[in-house]
Amino acid sequence: MYTYVVDHIPRSTKNNRRPGLAMNATTITIHNTANPSSTARNERNWLTNTSNNATASFHIVIDQREAIECIPLNEVAWHAGDGSGAGSGNRTSIGIEITESGNYPATLDNASTLVASMLRERGWGTERLRRHYDWSGKNCPRLMNTDGEWGGWESFVTAVRTKLNANAGGGDGDGGGEEEEPMLTPQDANKIIRFLSAAYMTVESEEARKEFNRLANELRRVSGQDPQPG
Numbered sequence: 001m002y003t004y005v006v007d008h009i010p011r012s013t014k015n016n017r018r019p020g021l022a023m024n025a026t027t028i029t030i031h032n033t034a035n036p037s038s039t040a041r042n043e044r045n046w047l048t049n050t051s052n053n054a055t056a057s058f059h060i061v062i063d064q065r066e067a068i069e070c071i072p073l074n075e076v077a078w079h080a081g082d083g084s085g086a087g088s089g090n091r092t093s094i095g096i097e098i099t100e101s102g103n104y105p106a107t108l109d110n111a112s113t114l115v116a117s118m119l120r121e122r123g124w125g126t127e128r129l130r131r132h133y134d135w136s137g138k139n140c141p142r143l144m145n146t147d148g149e150w151g152g153w154e155s156f157v158t159a160v161r162t163k164l165n166a167n168a169g170g171g172d173g174d175g176g177g178e179e180e181e182p183m184l185t186p187q188d189a190n191k192i193i194r195f196l197s198a199a200y201m202t203v204e205s206e207e208a209r210k211e212f213n214r215l216a217n218e219l220r221r222v223s224g225q226d227p228q229p230g
């Protein structure tokens with residue numbers, strides 16, 4: 001279980017970490033942070049830390065507690081290490097960083113849930129998944145390659161596929177009672193979500209944003225839609 005938090009870095013973030021280039025993603029790329037002690041919040045904060053001199057970024061970072069969306073999913077982030085050509089991973093792929101600290105099995109479970117829901121939202125299968133390695137040859141996500149043969153990657157893709165198949169009707173994966181008619185039309189639910197969104201935009205607190213995400217996903221659930229970023 002995790003909370004999905006939207007906390008975008010500003011366009012003005014140094015080293016061009018959020019270039020603002022439009023992206024129509026065609027794949028999702030998986031990474032490990034390569035930092036055994038950082039949480040999702042630490043990774044998000046590092047993106048805007050003034051002592052960080054790297055031109056590197058990512059869309060979402062996930063740990064055992066939360067997924068933080070740091071760059072809008074329709075904008076470029078620099079995570080694939082393969083330049084900025086039109087077909088590069090950087091220009092065509094959503095980058096997800098999986099943290100290595102804390103309860104890693106729980107983090108991994110969260111990551112497969114998140115990725116399955118993102119694939120479902122887009123009508124994609126697991127053939128849309130990439131490793132950082134696939135773009136640039138970097139040994140990343142490194143914790144999925146501890147055997148030198150990417151056995152962990154195969155397991156992760158299988159876990160995502162299982163969740164995607166088990167949960168084709170949407171919801172949070174427990175499967176119970178989700179074949180009922182929606183109580184609210186998706187159109188009405190989305191109108192309410194947009195209205196709520198406008199109200200919460202004016203609130204600074206992370207608590208409030210989390211609550212908004214939770215409410216929005218409750219509305220999506222009762223209207224038969226998949227959970228989503230806020």
Ligand SMILES: [Zn+2]
Pocket residue numbers: 030031032079132138140141
């Ligand atoms: Zn990577």
